[in-house]
Amino acid sequence: MAKRNFRKLDGILLLDKPFGLSSNKALQEARFLFAAEKAGHTGSLDPLASGMLPICFGEATKVSGFLLDADKHYLTTARFGYTSSTGDDEGEKRLIHADPQLTAETIEAALAQFRGEIQQVPPMYSALKKDGQPLYKLARQGLEIERPARTVQIHELTLQACTADSASLVVHCSKGTYIRSLVEDLGKVLGVGAYVTMLRRTWVAPFMAEPMYRLADLHNLAQQGSPALDQLLLPLDHALTHFPALNLTAAQAQLIQQGQKLRLELKAGLYRLYKQTATHLLFIGLGELNDQQLKAKRLLAY
Structure with missing residues (x-):
């Protein structure tokens, strides 16, 4: 890519990551097109997966952790028999059952075991680390490391369609859920083996109804200049809509920004903080309220 000048830019881009590209390469390409000084994504998608990859530019990286913790929604296809x-x-494929001959009823019965709170062992081919080394690197060396099971929540697991050796599934799950592990475990329960042939992430909470943009869209808009691209960005507070809003006077906001506390008779928890300016309310970050004392949790620097 050609050298260019990068700029301070704050906002969230909902990228539709293409099949075959790593999340980091997709991030770097988007960052280059926007000429953003700072950027990060909120949870990797495998190269063979496509779909929503929220990219945080500038100060939005300060709220990216909340997107890592968010629910996800996927479409996936499982191939049975291997x-x-x-x-x-x-x-590398291994034949388990040459002719699975599964029915919708059989698959539905097995799926019932995976709804709700379940225990799941993360796959070796994942970005989780052991002594600083990603598991996928160890897996490529032929090493198998014991991984403790984790509790995840499967909110929805729906059979969309099936054949004798495949199934299309809709999955709404909590953070930390691996769809590959879910499909593999389904294959074990059915006794025929299974692996993922297609995986697409359709949304990351709270962006269930927001549009995604392809890299091709970004390249086309980049020819029109930065303003055309910037209009695609979501404001930072859109990632935090599950927290209640709290409007502060300029004087109150200044105290919070100086590291002091405010006494407020409100329910304990996290709040989106807005500062009253002469013309509008400005989002300044997150505050945490405990024992009627509000303090800064994560503030933005504009």
């Missing part, structure tokens, strides 16, 4: 060394189409 297992894969990576849990997806990229790995």
Whole structure:
């Protein structure tokens, strides 16, 4: 990519990551097109997965952790009869059952075991780390590391369609859920093996109804200049709509920004903080209220 001058830019881009591209490469391409000094994504998608990858520019990186913790929604296709060394189409396949002959009723019965709170062992081919090394790097060396099971929540697991050896599923799940592990575990319960042939993330909470933009869209708009691209960005507080808003006077906001506390008779918890200016309310970050004392939790620097 050609050298260019980068700029301070704050906002959230909902990128539709393409199949075959790593999340980091997609991030770097978007960052280059926006000429943003600082950028980060909120949870990797595998190269063989597509869909929503929220990218945080500038001060938005301060709220990215809340998107990492958010619910996710996926469409996936499971292939039965085989297992894969990576849990997806990229790995080495092993035949388990040559003719699964599964029915919708059989698959539905198995799916029932995976709804609600479940225990899940993360896959070796993941970005989780052991002694500072990503597990996928160890897996490529032929190493298998014991991984403790984790509790995850499957809010929705719906069978959309199926054949004798495949199933299309809709999954709404909590943070930390691995769809590859879910499909592999489904294959074990059915006794026929399974791996993921398609995975698409359709939304990350709270962006259930927001549009996504492809890299091709960004390239086209980049020819019109930065303003055309910048109009695609969401304000930072859009990532935090599940927290109540709290409007502060300029004097109150100044105290919070100076590290002092405010006494407020409100319910304990996190609040989106807005500062009253001469013309509008300005989002300044997150505050935490305990024992009727409000203090800064994560403030922005404009």
